[in-house]
Amino acid sequence: MEDLPMNTREAIAARILDLCRERGITPNGLSNISAVPQATIKSILNGESQNPGTVTIKKLCDGFEITLGEFFSTPTFDALEQEIY
Template sequence: MNISQAVIRRIEELCRERHLSINALSNISGITQSTVNDIMSGKTYNAGIGTIKKLCDGLGLSVRDFFDSELFSNLEQEIK
């Protein structure tokens, strides 16, 4: 799994836990729906840390908590 896939899965996981749709996450995070859709579809391969921070703020958790998941433990090497 690469970092983009892990971010998508983590967002999906957190939204499920909080019973939020992707649209609701967009609204509470102050991020445009198109940006969130691009992240979730994989169109945006590398979501910026500022965007991740806004998503975390909307979800009510820290960036550290966002990345504190097994999803990020065994990522593929990005530089080959």
């Protein structure tokens, strides 16, 4: 499968799924440990959330026991193109 360029939303969703897989937790489990509602996580993962807030991502990071810097410090985020609307 060819790597298609991602937008920021897709990169965030992919990073959350990767971290869940690495830690052996489900998105519902992530909801429990991060205090982020399941509906919010589902919305981010399904691309329905147009702009997941920094506070939400920080709570998810707290659940994963990582910093915001660790969340965003990946080749995927480094390769994102500038999004100008």
